[in-house]
Amino acid sequence: MSDISFHDLSSLDATQRASLLKRAEADLSTFVEKVRPIIQAVKDEGDAALIRFARELDKADVAEGGLQVSEAEFDAAFDKVEKEVVESIGFGIDNIRRFHEEQKPETMWLKEVRPGAYAGDRYTPIASVALYVPRGKGAFPSVTMMTSVPAVIAGVPQIAIVTPATSDGSVDAATLVAARLAGVHTVYKCGGAHAVAAVAYGTETVKPALKIVGPGSPWVVAAKSVLSSAINTGLPAGPSEAIIFADDSVDGGLAALDLLIEAEHGPDSSAYLVTHSRKVAEAALAALPQHWSRMTEQRVEFSRAVLTGKRGGIVLTASLEDSYRFINDYAPEHLEILSKEPFAHLGHITEAAEILMGPHTPVTLANFVLGPNAVLPTSRWARTYGPLSVTDFVKRSSVGYVTSAAYPELAMHARRLARYEGFSSHENAVSEIRDRYLAG
Helix, strand or coil, X not given: CCCCCEEEHHHCCHHHHHHCCCCCCCCCHHHHHHHHHHHHHHHHHCHHHHHHHHHHCCCCCCCCCCCECCHHHHHHHHHHCCHHHHHHHHHHHHHHHHHHHCCCCCCEEXXXXXXXXXXEXXXXXXXXXXXXCCCCCCCCHHHHHHHHHHHHHHCCCEEEEEECCCCCCCCCHHHHHHHHHXXXXXXXXXXXXXXXXXXXXXXXXXXXXXXXXXXXXXXXXXXXXXXXXXXXXXXXXXXXXXXEEECCCCCHHHHHHHHHHHHCCCCCCEEEEEECCHHHHHHHHHHHHHHXXXXXXXXXXXXXXXXXXXXXXXXXXXXXXXXXXXXXXXXXCEEEEECCCCHHHHCCCCCCCEEEECCCCCHHHHHHCCCCCXXXXXXXXXXXXXXXXXXXXXXXXXXXXXXXXXXXXXXXXXXXXXXXXXXXXXXXXXXXXXXHHHHC
């Protein structure tokens, strides 16, 4: 398998090493210029533009059936999806709900910072949120599950899913099943940059939203970038990426098996096996053909493009410490720690959005049914962002309450600081002027 990209980290210079960290959306300039006219058209023409772009870009006819999924379409979806799949969607939603319910913050808390002086936070749901569910390289009811459940738990009153339609103008049936089971009842048939524009500005059919979350292609990422002043675009979630870290306690064939999980999403994905063990690396190389023989042709094509390209393959390091350093530099969306003693490695890794421990915790489980959210920051944003959570669907307000007994001491210190910074109105508001009003 000499065509698989093999990177001996110790032999790479700084520039070559840095190139391994680049993702598909690293340079969005080309996409940004292409999405601008799409965005403007949606802003100017509304539904007409969405119908046109559905036909031209998504190869879907939504003119007759309308841009919004009907209740009849929701009902019919349950007849189209096998009962076993419906059961598994329900199982996954149950676990995702259990996990995210634990994240929900208290509605309000107050702490007495000084006798009679209270400060705290209050959490309220965002009024309207759009959930982006991609469709181009497959159907993703799992994304519907991951985005819908925390939004519903947070209590967002207006939740809508935007997702591309298929050629006949319908929406993937399992996506509709997942939406209804999660508690979301509004789905719009639009995707790509035009969907982001639709929820940013609103159209005759699509209600505008204050925030959009969910993963997408570079087209979606670029549209979010352009529209960031019109809508909160949430955590940066682009094409899939993963690092499979393996020490010498596991079989390289297992590492190769899991390396293909995120690589099969599409040719714009990123996937590396990182190991200091040449034995593991060579076993992984040897196992890949057998694993590919059990996959569908399209997924083989996608994963092969990743593992033979510039954003995937095998990274051989000189030591465990070098492996840790590369992982932290890369800051992956998904990280598997394949080891019989995974917790021995955990303390050395600080930069990863999702860390899955041990040989019984493949990315597959986390993507569908384990419970933690699988909408994760990509392109090294794991250094400052975490996974999608209930807190992404609420906003925080500070709350303060000062009693008459506590006021004089706080006012004295605030008055001094206001005077030092030269804010006379600040100073006057906590001076004897206020005392006279309070006394009256």
